[in-house]
Amino acid sequence: MRSATMPSLTEIPLILGELLVLLVKLLFFFLEACYRLVVPPSRKDVAGKVVLITGAGHGMGRCTAKRFAKLQARVVIWDINEAGNSRTVKEIQSSGGEVYAYTVDVTKKEKVYEAAEKVKKDVGKVDILINNAGILVGELLLELTDDQIQRVMNVNVMAHFWTIRAFLPDMLSANEGHLVAISSAAGYFGKNFLVDYSASKFAVTGMDESLELELMKNYDNANIKLTIVHPYIVKTGLVHGYTSRFMPILEEDDAADTIVDGILRNRRKVFIPSDLRLSVVFKYIMPHKSYLALADFFKSETCSQGKQD
Ligand SMILES: NC(=O)c1ccc[n+]([C@@H]2O[C@H](COP(=O)([O-])OP(=O)(O)OC[C@H]3O[C@@H](n4cnc5c(N)ncnc54)[C@H](O)[C@@H]3O)[C@@H](O)[C@H]2O)c1
Structure with missing residues (x-):
């Protein structure tokens, strides 16, 4: 059986002191958050940065x-889909942007490490890493194949391990960098037909929170920023067959504006x-049970993709 260690009499003043500091911190951070609602932090300059x-x-x-x-960052894009990548390159170049494209399957860890070395040689140290690649099947757990489940986990979460392990060491050496994870609303809420997807996105949420603590406690509060993004449904084609009573389906441009901001x-x-x-x-x-009743009232439902097609 576990037992809590009771503080000794000599420790009590120390604990009371720490409690006071904690209360001051809680108040300060609360007031800071309120202030930031009114006066948002200013935007950083990313011109010349590798994203x-x-x-x-x-x-x-x-x-x-x-x-x-458009913000004059040097943009590196990775995708398994070469044609998709080429279209992104064309669109960026047609408006005068700088872009480097690599065809990479982010589930293949050796390929990720290889491509990472190439990027470092061709373009330089990555300043902002955005783990965005994701897939969704949208089927009942017992209807999914083992391979589909494995692939969802590989793309949606395991790939984050490989890319972060490839780029974080340089960020730590420079004591500057920014890791961005695109999770999902399904990284906080379970959803019908999304057992595998939601599991992968919850994993991304846990990874992000633990990494923050790891960086704070083991790397001397390294100056590495973390951002995790939880979008609801966005009209990109990833999710088919979604219904909701109140929640709007978002446009990809609006979502991207919010992500970049x-x-x-x-x-x-x-x-x-x-x-x-x-x-x-x-x-x-x-x-x-109240939460389940509320979720039911909102009637936000993801349908089986198979049944939609
Ligand atoms: N669309 C939504 O409703 C929604 C909601 C919440 C979260 N998200 C998340 O946002 C991110 C982007 O989603 P989206 O809607 O733009 O999807 P999308 O399908 O439009 O784009 C995903 C891209 O990832 C690429 N990709 C897939 N597997 C890959 C792999 N193995 N290696 C490299 N690239 C690969 C695809 O080729 C595609 O270009 C995903 O992580 C997704 O889970 C999307």
Whole structure:
């Protein structure tokens, strides 16, 4: 049986001192958050910075890449889909942006490490890494094949391990860098037909939170920024057959605007739409059955992709 260690009498003043410091910190951070609601942090300058985006051959990745190129960043795009990548390159170059494209399957760890070395040689140290590539099958757990489940985990979460392990050491050496994870609303809420997908996105959420602590406690508060993005449904083609009573389906350009703005302002967590944050709060403070009843009332449903096609 575990037992809590009771503080000795001599430790009590120390603990009371720490408690006081904690209360001051809590108040300060709360007031800071309120202030930041009114006066957002300013946007950082990314001109000349190397921004690598996985899955930039389509959807939000492409839109995000185009925005960073417009801000004069040196954009590196990775995608398994060569044709998609080429289209992104064309669109960026036609508006005068700088872009480097690599065909990479982010699930193949050796290929990721190889491509990472190539990027470092061709373009330089990556300043901002955006792990965006993702897939979704949308089927009942028992209807999925083993391979489909494995692939969802490989693309949506394992790839983050490979890319971060490839680029974080240089960021640590320079004591500067920014890691961005595109998770999902399904990284906070379970969803019908999304057992595998939601599991992968919850994993990304856990990875991000633990990495933050790891960097703080083991790397002397290294100056590495982290941003995690939780979009709801965005019209990119990734999700078919979605219905909701109240939640709007978002346009990819609007989502990309919010993602880029969040990164430039070094926001820690970005919810798209922003009021999604409230649902997270409700989820954790409500009795579980009330939460399920509320979710049912909203009638936000992801349907089987197979049955939609
Ligand atoms: N669309 C949504 O409703 C939605 C909602 C929440 C979160 N997200 C997340 O946002 C991210 C982007 O989604 P999207 O809607 O723009 O998707 P998308 O399908 O439009 O684009 C995903 C891109 O990832 C690439 N990709 C897939 N597997 C890859 C691999 N193994 N290696 C390299 N590239 C690979 C695809 O080729 C594609 O270009 C994903 O992580 C997704 O899970 C999307």
